[in-house]
Amino acid sequence: MTVQQKKLTEANLTVGYVAKRSGVKVSTLHFYENKGLIRSWRNNGNQRRYKPDVLRRIAVIKAAQAMGITLEEIKQTLATLPDERTPTKKDWSALSKQWQTQLDERIAYMQRLRERVDGCIGCGCLSMSKCPIYNKDDHLGETQSGAILLERD
Amino acid sequence: MTVQQKKLTEANLTVGYVAKRSGVKVSTLHFYENKGLIRSWRNNGNQRRYKPDVLRRIAVIKAAQAMGITLEEIKQTLATLPDERTPTKKDWSALSKQWQTQLDERIAYMQRLRERVDGCIGCGCLSMSKCPIYNKDDHLGETQSGAILLERD
DNA sequence: TATTGACCTTAACTTAGCTTGAGGTTTTAA
DNA sequence: TTAAAACCTCAAGCTAAGTTAAGGTCAATA
Numbered sequence: 343m344t345v346q347q348k349k350l351t352e353a354n355l356t357v358g359y360v361a362k363r364s365g366v367k368v369s370t371l372h373f374y375e376n377k378g379l380i381r382s383w384r385n386n387g388n389q390r391r392y393k394p395d396v397l398r399r400i401a402v403i404k405a406a407q408a409m410g411i412t413l414e415e416i417k418q419t420l421a422t423l424p425d426e427r428t429p430t431k432k433d434w435s436a437l438s439k440q441w442q443t444q445l446d447e448r449i450a451y452m453q454r455l456r457e458r459v460d461g462c463i464g465c466g467c468l469s470m471s472k473c474p475i476y477n478k479d480d481h482l483g484e485t486q487s488g489a490i491l492l493e494r495d
Numbered sequence: 496m497t498v499q500q501k502k503l504t505e506a507n508l509t510v511g512y513v514a515k516r517s518g519v520k521v522s523t524l525h526f527y528e529n530k531g532l533i534r535s536w537r538n539n540g541n542q543r544r545y546k547p548d549v550l551r552r553i554a555v556i557k558a559a560q561a562m563g564i565t566l567e568e569i570k571q572t573l574a575t576l577p578d579e580r581t582p583t584k585k586d587w588s589a590l591s592k593q594w595q596t597q598l599d600e601r602i603a604y605m606q607r608l609r610e611r612v613d614g615c616i617g618c619g620c621l622s623m624s625k626c627p628i629y630n631k632d633d634h635l636g637e638t639q640s641g642a643i644l645l646e647r648d
Numbered sequence: 649t650a651t652t653g654a655c656c657t658t659a660a661c662t663t664a665g666c667t668t669g670a671g672g673t674t675t676t677a678a
Numbered sequence: 679t680t681a682a683a684a685c686c687t688c689a690a691g692c693t694a695a696g697t698t699a700a701g702g703t704c705a706a707t708a
Contacts, residue, residue, distance in 0.1 A: 509655085511654060521654090541655085542654085542656075
């Protein structure tokens with residue numbers, strides 16, 4: 343029986359294993375735990391152990407980040423997941439609905455920008471006070487952070 | 496003759512005037528100058544003076560930032576403007592073309608994300624290794640920073 | 649002319665999202 | 679059993695895009 347099989351069947355994953363599987367660094371897992379985005383318990387030797395569903399949680403965190411949602415917002419949304427039982431497909435689906443709406447707004451905002459950028463930069467109207475780019479109607483709500491982090495190698 | 500009129504007709508603007516007109520803080524103008532995004536010369540008393548086209552430059556910087564382009568990339572693109580003569584409408588238009596392309600890619604990326612996020616978060620495929628969200632084809636090029644900063648009040 | 653407001657520089661601080669390093673413990677495997 | 683690999687904590691460092699503060703000078707105006 344390999345180490346991996348043992349860990350998988352016993353369903354308590356080490357931090358190194360979770361890191362490798364999820365593609366994030368161990369330090370990131372510590373960081374996320376610190377921020378309250380994921381949870382673990384400790385074994386006798388004070389080492390972290392994880393339930394397998396942490397992998398999905400991390401994947402969802404990463405997907406949400408790619409959409410431009412901050413860790414703080416992600417944390418809030420993840421907090422709506424059930425605490426005791428393992429989240430079901432339906433639970434996860436509800437999350438994605440919330441973020442979809444934000445993503446839609448963001449796309450719409452960028453499209454408005456897209457339409458106007460050629461005219462605005464090229465013409466004389468880009469004077470901050472008059473240009474539609476700076477029009478309040480084009481701004482997203484206050485709760486949106488606006489940072490979109492895309493993945494790299 | 497008011498101060499403003501004097502400054503405008505003499506076409507050398509003070510930092511405070513530029514700040515007020517462009518809607519950014521004086522410290523931001525210092526910062527931009529430091530980063531090589533804008534330029535000024537000094538009067539006898541070592542105070543900054545600006546040519547009026549700095550206003551458009553700042554407006555363009557802000558517009559580009561709203562599209563998610565970093566200051567470093569903006570600097571590179573601004574460097575393609577003519578150095579001696581005041582940039583023409585055509586010059587500015589060429590800039591907007593470059594950024595439009597980036598914006599198009601970004602929108603397309605978000606739309607792909609949008610299509611997949613419901614399926615991916617809800618289903619079992621979101622395991623980092625298989626999920627299309629993590630597919631290389633969906634990533635933007637290396638030169639894209641990915642940060643989209645939206646304006647607030 | 650004197651005072652107030654605008655300006656100067658340099659350095660440190662801010663937030664988000666991590667990463668790195670130091671120094672020490674636990675687990676695994678030959 | 680013992681060395682190496684993996685883990686632990688805590689503190690400091692990093693990048694982007696600025697902001698704030700301290701201490702001092704210059705310019706506009708009553």
